[in-house]
Amino acid sequence: MGSESLILVMGVTGAGKSYFINQLKPNSVTEGHSLVSQTKTCKLVQMKIGACTVAAVDTPGFDDDEDSDAVVLSKITRFLTTQYLLSISLKGIILLHDISSTRFSGSEKRYLNTFRQICGEHAFANVALVTTMWASVDKSIGLRREEELQIGPWADLISKGSYTFQYNGTPDMAQTIAVQMMAKDDVVLQIQEELKIGHCKLESTSAGAKLAAQLEKQLEERRKIIQDLNARLAVEKRSRNPGEKRNINQRLAAQREKQLRQIRARDELRAKIGEETEKAIEEVDNNKKRKREKWKSRLQIFAAALGPVIALTVNLILPLAGVKVG
Incomplete structure (x- = not known):
């Protein structure tokens, strides 16, 4: 993959993830204009920023109106496991928060706790904490809320190296944040490390265990x-x-x-995602060999292993990687 790297863009529904990515590359993902999430899968968007080739990943929120937190965690983890197994560089995560929100809601607290367990403390230095929607709030109120975040919910992340940005909604500022991420060393997240040990189930990871406990309480x-x-x-x-x-x-x-659907979500946490992903990668690779074709890029394997939704992006990704398609 050469100099290409991934950056995850995360946050609850309505924080502005899709908007942020569209400022990096216009019209690349669908934006939602309601409380209903438009992002149901991890969507990878390739772009050039300066001399760097960057793949920004739009992720579904953990407060999705249809999918449970367990299903969303499974989707994100399958993406991360494929990236890890194919040795594709991950630079870090941009975590967005809507500064116009009047309070830090229960869903945001749950999201942040799961986020911490996905990353692990060692990866906090590869996290950018980005406040959005500043045009929708009085500046003095926004600054007060930002300070409350920094000394409250975000304090432990900041103390271990996460850095903060006030995002003004412009393409230039979005690129500035992305460039800062690209300057970071590659990172392996805690959930990636946990899943590679003995092909454990998702419910055995720190993030999965809490969701499993919550689901068990809700089942009856x-x-x-x-x-x-x-x-x-x-x-x-x-x-x-x-x-x-x-x-x-x-x-x-x-x-x-x-x-x-909420009950069936329990099965997602019982999945051995590392093992399943290895088999998926092996299967698509063997299929290519049977046809006596060679992979032009690890991104092709990435797209094939993750299925039709990611595969749709391959025509955007490969030309920027210097590969001819079709």
Whole structure:
């Protein structure tokens, strides 16, 4: 891959991850304009910044409206494991926070705790803590909130080398932050180290263990909710006219499916992601060999191993790496 490196862009839904990446490379990812997350998978966007070739990664938030935290962690971890196994350089993580938020919410606290466990303290020096949406708040209020973050939720990260930025929303400032990241040494995150030891399950990692404990507490409650929804569906089928019945059934069925997804998320934490990723990489490599074709770049293996969503980006990635496509 040569001089190419990855930078992760993380944060809760609405923090401005997709907007930030589009300032680095216009129209490269879809931006959301509501509380509903538009980023469902890790999306890799290749670009040139000065003399450096950078791949910025838009990541889903842990407060996703459809996917549970366990599913989102699995998606991010599969991406990170593939990157690690293919020896693609990771420079660090840009963590975004909306400064116009009136308080540091419960979902943001959960996100930050999981974020710490993904990184590990040794990687905090490779983290940029970036406040966004400054145009949406009075400057004095924003500065007070920033100080509260620095002496509160962010204090341990800053004490171990994380640095802070006020992002003004411009392409130049986005590039300045990215260039700072590119100057860092490569980093291996704690969750990557944990998963390579004995091909352990995701639930055995520091980040996965907490989510597993939370899910176990919620399982019985969710099963009761599903039983209640099943009973309500049965009643509605008998008592409503066809038009009303259809609408109510669809609504109740959607609620039931959401609860079932949360229960099924437990299986994601039981996955041996390191082992599964190794097999995926080996399978796509063997498939290429059977066709008597050679890989032009590790990025091709990366795209193939991560599936169709990442593979769609390969036509953007490879030309910038000096590889002809098609």
